Amino acid sequence: SDIFNADPHPGNILIRAGIEDGLRKGEDGGFTLSILDWGLAKRLPTTKRIAFCQMVHASATFDFGLLLDAFHTIGLKLKRENVAEDLEGIRFLLRDMVPTSIARNRIKAKMETDKSRMDSKKKGEKIPIDSKAYPGEFFFFVRVNELLHGLGAKMSISMAYLDVLAPYAKRGLVNSIIDAKDPAYLLPTTTQPSRAQKEERKNNNPITIYDEELQHKL
DSSP states (O other), rough: EEEEOOOGGGGGEEEEEEEEESSSSSSSEEEEEEOOSSHHHHHEHHHHHHHHHHHHHHHHOOOOHHHHHHHHHOOOOBBSSSHHHHHHHHHHHHHHHOOOHHHHHHHHHHHHHHHHHHHHOGGSSSSSSSSSOOHHHHHHHHHHHHHHHHHHHHTTTBBOOHHHHHHHHHHHHHHHHHHHTTTOSSSOOSSOOHHHHHHHHHTTTTGGSHHHHHHHOO
């Protein structure tokens, strides 16, 4: 679905016994997860949906270039160039789920690290993102991740969160390549590349930003 629900707190999640997916309605065993209250939701354009896939995949594979491509397509404008710090921040956003006591210590340590960095920077560098160019889609993404981490901590869940998201992000990227009308146009951007740019991408083998498994699928 291209509709992104940004309010999955416990009060909006309903778990019902039995499977109801249209094919096996009422089947015993298993459960059906229902999301209530779609007042805080947004329809994601294909380019931005793929950009979030890029961001997650970049975080999982430490692909700095792909992360910057994702930021550009999402609409994030940064005031400085420090992609290593940016990747660290996104990986913390997609950190492992842990019980409350451990989660609090990790957040406290992260806040202390960020404060130390802020104190060492100049006034204009303290806030890395242009506040006038903070996309609503990114705000929703951050909100949902923190809500899910809070829920996981409350339920004492230990889970490699990024490892769960990464396969779906990779699938989204693979499908975007397969579905592309022009195989030279592999990375969705806000503007259509020129013929010369397409040829340059062909000559420079643009798919090298993906891992070997993705290249094999191509």
